Amino acid sequence: MSEQDKTRAGFAAVIGAPNAGKSTLVNRLVGSKVSIVTQKVQTTRFPVRGVAMQGQSQIVLVDTPGIFTPRRRLDRAMVRSAWGAGEGADVVVHLVDVNGEILVQEGEAKPGERRSAFDVQSIVEGLKGSGTKAILVLNKIDGMRRDKLLGAAQILFETGVYTEVFMISALDGSGVDDLKQRLADLMPESPWLYPEDQSADIPARLLAAEITREKIYLRLHEELPYSASVETTAFTEVAKDGGARIEQTIFVEREGQRPIVLGKGGQTLKLIGEASRTELAELFDRPVHLFLHVKVKENWAEERGSYADWGLDFDV
Numbered sequence: 001m002s003e004q005d006k007t008r009a010g011f012a013a014v015i016g017a018p019n020a021g022k023s024t025l026v027n028r029l030v031g032s033k034v035s036i037v038t039q040k041v042q043t044t045r046f047p048v049r050g051v052a053m054q055g056q057s058q059i060v061l062v063d064t065p066g067i068f069t070p071r072r073r074l075d076r077a078m079v080r081s082a083w084g085a086g087e088g089a090d091v092v093v094h095l096v097d098v099n100g101e102i103l104v105q106e107g108e109a110k111p112g113e114r115r116s117a118f119d120v121q122s123i124v125e126g127l128k129g130s131g132t133k134a135i136l137v138l139n140k141i142d143g144m145r146r147d148k149l150l151g152a153a154q155i156l157f158e159t160g161v162y163t164e165v166f167m168i169s170a171l172d173g174s175g176v177d178d179l180k181q182r183l184a185d186l187m188p189e190s191p192w193l194y195p196e197d198q199s200a201d202i203p204a205r206l207l208a209a210e211i212t213r214e215k216i217y218l219r220l221h222e223e224l225p226y227s228a229s230v231e232t233t234a235f236t237e238v239a240k241d242g243g244a245r246i247e248q249t250i251f252v253e254r255e256g257q258r259p260i261v262l263g264k265g266g267q268t269l270k271l272i273g274e275a276s277r278t279e280l281a282e283l284f285d286r287p288v289h290l291f292l293h294v295k296v297k298e299n300w301a302e303e304r305g306s307y308a309d310w311g312l313d314f315d316v
């Protein structure tokens with residue numbers, strides 16, 4: 001076999017503080033939406049795989065929940081899963097939002113204040129502790145002053161945990177092709193791990209629940225999105241139009257949250273449903289009939305079964 005025919009394949013985990021742009025980057029590298037994106041922190045709740053092809057290389061990207069100081073059980077499981085994805089990967093990408101405060105001098109950042117700096121610092125410490133070398137990727141360089149950018153790169157690089165630095169905008173795509181080529185070159189020689197034309201590795205029911213959760217994050221504010229979870233309870237065929245009938249339950253933690261999700265005369269829920277249905281029809285490339293219900297389940301974040309569905313460890 002000639003050098004050119006050799007296939008490569010492996011895992012590249014994208015880790016970083018909440019809201020760094022990890023899911024945006026993974027979607028862009030893959031070339032389609034595999035993971036939900038919102039302007040709010042802690043959107044991604046479990047690792048999501050997306051498959052990117054570059055020449056003879058297959059890069060299995062692992063999008064991960066943001067790494068931050070956890071408070072609830074779900075937070076702990078999310079953060080643990082992000083580190084777990086890093087440990088199992090051939091390459092670790094640490095994505096940093098250059099617009100956040102980047103302070104890694106000891107003692108400067110404390111939890112609560114300067115949150116993003118604290119999270120970046122805790123990731124650097126985690127990488128140091130595990131002896132993992134990572135690729136530093138500075139994100140959101142669109143609209144960023146170049147001198148500030150180079151300063152941030154230098155401060156971070158001096159920690160010694162990075163092998164190289166890339167500067168990108170996951171949003172507008174600048175710098176992403178170079179990063180993709182580098183990741184492709186770093187993949188070990190191996191047969192491909194997924195069929196060449198597969199881009200996502202998430203069950204349709206789970207993806208459908210995620211898309212609805214994204215619409216909840218986009219439409220509702222403050223603590224509500226964090227108190228909500230979505231479960232697909234039925235996914236059946238509709239003979240009449242070749243479509244899918246999808247039933248979902250939105251769980252909230254308190255009785256008082258139900259009317260917020262419903263909105264006046266059910267208007268908010270209707271808008272969430274419409275936005276979700278439109279996107280699902282596009283994603284699945286078929287008609288979608290979506291039925292949403294809202295239920296109060298105080299302890300959904302304490303139920304072992306859900307963690308298993310999300311691939312999270314309940315007991316960390």
Ligand SMILES: Nc1nc2c(ncn2[C@@H]2O[C@H](COP(=O)(O)OP(=O)(O)OP(=O)(O)O)[C@@H](O)[C@H]2O)c(=O)[nH]1
Pocket residue numbers: 016017018019020021022023024025036037038039040041042043044045064065066067139140141142168169170171172
């Ligand atoms: N200006 C700008 N915004 C970006 C860029 N990349 C991502 N964003 C925005 O940053 C916000 C967070 O993006 P996500 O991709 O959800 O971030 P994440 O790191 O996956 O966040 P969590 O899942 O909460 O940890 C969204 O509003 C994105 O549109 C970028 O390169 N430039």
Ligand SMILES: [Mg+2]
Pocket residue numbers: 022023024035036037043044063064065066
């Ligand atoms: Mg995300």
